[in-house]
Amino acid sequence: MTGGFLTLFEKEVMRFWKVSFQTVAAPVLSALLFLVIFSHALAGRVEAYPGVGYVQFLVPGLAMMSMLQNAFANASSSLIQSKITGNIVFILLAPLTPADLFAAYLAAAMVRAVVVGAGVVLAVAWLVPVPFPNLLWLAAFTVTGAGILGVLGIVAGLWAEKFDQLAAFQNFLILPLTFLAGVFYSVDSLPPFWRAASHLNPFFYAIDGFRYAFFGRADVSPWASLAIASATLCALSWLTLRLLRSGYKLRH
Amino acid sequence: MASPAVEVRDVSKRYGPLRALDGVSLSVEQGEFFALLGPNGAGKTTLISALGGLVRADAGTLRVLGRDVAAEYREARRLLGIVPQEVVFDPFFSVRETLELQSGYFGLRGNGAWIGELLERLSLGAKADANMRSLSGGMKRRVMLAQALVHRPPVIILDEPTAGVDVELRQALWRFMRELNAAGHTIVLTTHYLEEAQHLCGRIAMMKTGRIVALDSTRRLLADFSERVLRVKLESGALPAALAAGATVDAAGWHRIPVESAAQVETALARLREAGAAVAHLEVAEPELEEVFVKIMARQDAPAREDA
Numbered sequence: 129m130t131g132g133f134l135t136l137f138e139k140e141v142m143r144f145w146k147v148s149f150q151t152v153a154a155p156v157l158s159a160l161l162f163l164v165i166f167s168h169a170l171a172g173r174v175e176a177y178p179g180v181g182y183v184q185f186l187v188p189g190l191a192m193m194s195m196l197q198n199a200f201a202n203a204s205s206s207l208i209q210s211k212i213t214g215n216i217v218f219i220l221l222a223p224l225t226p227a228d229l230f231a232a233y234l235a236a237a238m239v240r241a242v243v244v245g246a247g248v249v250l251a252v253a254w255l256v257p258v259p260f261p262n263l264l265w266l267a268a269f270t271v272t273g274a275g276i277l278g279v280l281g282i283v284a285g286l287w288a289e290k291f292d293q294l295a296a297f298q299n300f301l302i303l304p305l306t307f308l309a310g311v312f313y314s315v316d317s318l319p320p321f322w323r324a325a326s327h328l329n330p331f332f333y334a335i336d337g338f339r340y341a342f343f344g345r346a347d348v349s350p351w352a353s354l355a356i357a358s359a360t361l362c363a364l365s366w367l368t369l370r371l372l373r374s375g376y377k378l379r380h
Numbered sequence: 381m382a383s384p385a386v387e388v389r390d391v392s393k394r395y396g397p398l399r400a401l402d403g404v405s406l407s408v409e410q411g412e413f414f415a416l417l418g419p420n421g422a423g424k425t426t427l428i429s430a431l432g433g434l435v436r437a438d439a440g441t442l443r444v445l446g447r448d449v450a451a452e453y454r455e456a457r458r459l460l461g462i463v464p465q466e467v468v469f470d471p472f473f474s475v476r477e478t479l480e481l482q483s484g485y486f487g488l489r490g491n492g493a494w495i496g497e498l499l500e501r502l503s504l505g506a507k508a509d510a511n512m513r514s515l516s517g518g519m520k521r522r523v524m525l526a527q528a529l530v531h532r533p534p535v536i537i538l539d540e541p542t543a544g545v546d547v548e549l550r551q552a553l554w555r556f557m558r559e560l561n562a563a564g565h566t567i568v569l570t571t572h573y574l575e576e577a578q579h580l581c582g583r584i585a586m587m588k589t590g591r592i593v594a595l596d597s598t599r600r601l602l603a604d605f606s607e608r609v610l611r612v613k614l615e616s617g618a619l620p621a622a623l624a625a626g627a628t629v630d631a632a633g634w635h636r637i638p639v640e641s642a643a644q645v646e647t648a649l650a651r652l653r654e655a656g657a658a659v660a661h662l663e664v665a666e667p668e669l670e671e672v673f674v675k676i677m678a679r680q681d682a683p684a685r686e687d688a
Binding site for chain 1: 432433434435436453454455457458460462464466468469470471472473477481482483484485486487488489527
């Protein structure tokens, strides 16, 4: 890592912070709307876990979903905007290493995820009593969950050449995987096939483990979730670093 | 011996069937003011991009002050400042932020004094805190120049810096480049304004379809491919035989008589008088790079000239 990493990281944070109304306030509002709608429609539903009401159950899932989506959005939109407007040339002409690029985009994506996640939890805490989380598990799943999506954001930003390609990546891959990761329900309540399918989705483990940090209960052991989420993050990071080293779609 | 500022050896780059660079070799010594000329699509920008690491050469080596742009890319990029041809900017930031960020990418923090000097020198001081979006095209170009100079690179490459730039800014830009050159920076530029290259650059390479087709000092290229001519239009009479031998005449009736010196102009006019010809219009044209360029580009499969 070189000194340039820090500047690129700061630039990426400044970039989303300058438009925080869209990059932070808007996702917090969306999560609140989801909460209001689902809690109103499904308030009568049985408790997800004993002693945990459905609305309470929703909170960590919505917070994590917002974190995942915003980590992805930060890295991918920054990269594609720089590519399309052409100003990525200033980064490419600088003596930054592939690891610098990787770490800077990833770290900034995680910062945005944390800001949005904290915003959702704090905003919701006014409406729903949420237990104080176990901070170690919370940090572990924040890092792995936001990390996975941050890395996927880098991959999508590198791969996409047009905004509609990025939108396709987001709508056909990221959105289904986050919505079907047990944000709105416990996957244990699903029929066996869909339960098994959910267990193939790495996002599920990030959400399930994150929920464990709040309730001390989850569908899967948090250790297993952490192991799977960490392995996914490592594998994707390795692949992405290779893409960056090869100059994939950046250095022709 | 000191490493050349830029050394390109047998560099090739293909895009599918197109040979963007076809075995290009050239070397620019430290302290030179060097022009890279050629029609659109000749490969100038590809060559510059390969030096900056934006494009990866298929074959050959490129070095900046002895540093290989692939194996030692970090050192090479620190030594090189490139001003890209297209005007690009990041709309999220102000002029000063843009320059501070660019410094930071090179690991330079607290570079405010030099940034301030660049802003001053490029008449951007009043706009330092304005968003990049609000700047005129010419100002955005100046910011790009400042971005390329923010790490004080010894080698500066400008890809058509004066395209679409007004006269005043163009002159200011060249003054600044001359000063940088006088201070020891090596300057390489591409331009379609050939009179600029003729007046500024000591040496010139011309490219065509991915190859170097001429490479020599500006003086020698002018001497070899262009000449001083006396152009006359006659009111009456005809060109005497002694002059007609080397002369040509165009459709508008202008006779073009090659002359090597001012003394020969006198001789030619004396002969016209002796022959009883009355001159209606007269002008002396100095050798022009444009003529050299046209002649070289018109040659078929022109071999590259080596430096003497």
